[in-house]
Every structure is written in C-alpha cells, then in structure tokens.
Amino acid sequence: MLHNLNHIGIAVQSLEASIPFYRDALTLPLAGIEEVPDQQVRVAMLQVGESKIELLEPSSPDSPIARFLEKNGPGIHHIAYEVSDIAAAIAHLKGQGVRMIDDTPRNGAHGARIAFLHPKSSGGVLTELCQPGH
Numbered sequence: 001m002l003h004n005l006n007h008i009g010i011a012v013q014s015l016e017a018s019i020p021f022y023r024d025a026l027t028l029p030l031a032g033i034e035e036v037p038d039q040q041v042r043v044a045m046l047q048v049g050e051s052k053i054e055l056l057e058p059s060s061p062d063s064p065i066a067r068f069l070e071k072n073g074p075g076i077h078h079i080a081y082e083v084s085d086i087a088a089a090i091a092h093l094k095g096q097g098v099r100m101i102d103d104t105p106r107n108g109a110h111g112a113r114i115a116f117l118h119p120k121s122s123g124g125v126l127t128e129l130c131q132p133g134h
Contacts, residue, residue: 001089002081003081003084005079005081005082006051006080007051008054008080009128010056011065011068011074012057012074013069013074015042015057018044018074019044019046019055022053028046029046029047030044032045033045034109038106039065041056041063041065042057042059043055043057043109045109054080078126078127079127080130082130082132084131086105086115086129087105090102090115099118100115102114102116105129112133113133114128114129
C-alpha cells in the first residue's frame, strides 16, 4: 500500500526566513513554492534524495497551520507516505479500524490527492497519504 516516504511537513512562521537554512546550509534544492488555498497555506518543497521536506507557512491566521504554530511553535507537523491509489488506501485503513480525518481525498500541493489519518490512530503522529499528481 505505501510506496515510500513522500515528505515530512514542517510548520514555519515564514518561508522566506526558513528556506535559506534548508537551501543554503543543508544544500537541498528548492523544488518550488506554491499556495494551496484549500489548505490556507503556502508551501515550499525541497528535495532530499527521493523524498522532500515540505515547509508550511500559514496564509491565514485561522488556518490549521496557524493553529498548530500557536499551540506548538515551529516544527514537524506531519509525515506523508506515497500511495498509488489513495481511495483504495483509505478504504483499507478504514477497514482496519483506522480513524481518518479525511474519508475522501482532497487537493494538496503540486496536484497531489491527499488524506490525513487522525493522530489518535497513529500513535500521536499526524500522518498523510499522498497520491502524486501526474
């Protein structure tokens, strides 16, 4: 069901302030910056091997990332696993009794279809399924 680690999402206050560390100090190539209005977030993707680091900056003070930052401060927000058929993965997980935040896929960054598992079903880790756009 899971193919690989697609990305690690990191909540940040500012992309402009955070990107230089990852791009310049860690020498990770910046794959692009995108706004995802449905998620009220600006996203910067940096490539590391076959996976990515996804920096998440809130684009609205009432966005989920803004609430996360207010409660926890900057840091790891979620881990995303790549799947080839997100609907089948959701059905499988629900069949295993896993509590989902998203019962149906929604639009994510870079044309991906995404769905989140509830952290109470995954040991306190917010987990994302990610079917890349083609």
